[in-house]
Amino acid sequence: MLSRVSCLCFKHQNASLLVKAHRKHIEMVANPEKVVETKISEVMLREKLPDEVSVSQWTRVETEDKGRKRTGTRIVENVVPRDKFIHQTTTQLEDFKEHVQRVHKYGQIKLLKQTLPEHHFIV
DSSP states (O other), X not given: OOOOSXXXXXXXXXXXXXXXXXXXTSOOOSOHHHHTTSOOOHHHHHHHSOSEEEEEEEEEEEEEETTEXXXXXXXXXXXXXXXXXXXXXXXXXXXXXXXXXXXXXXXXXXXXXXXXXXTOOOO
């Protein structure tokens, strides 16, 4: 699930890839915006996840093309220890939750501006 209606940023894509890594071992919804609404138990993660977890993330990568260094983005797959993966999950999903709130807030402000009656303003 790598398509978004509202936002095509790194945070959305990486949250989707993180949830995809979880779904290999734990039954959960596929939509990362729904995942952040629920609390994921660290105890449950320790019980269900293997010692090492494979997770893909969008990352900036330097490549060399015809003698020139170029920076691009690639999906890089890493195998990380369970504890590091759990820490990564909690921090990344907290950041993602705040990001989703901002995206929704900006969308609502945009809608409000479009439907604002003449001679009214937003404070």
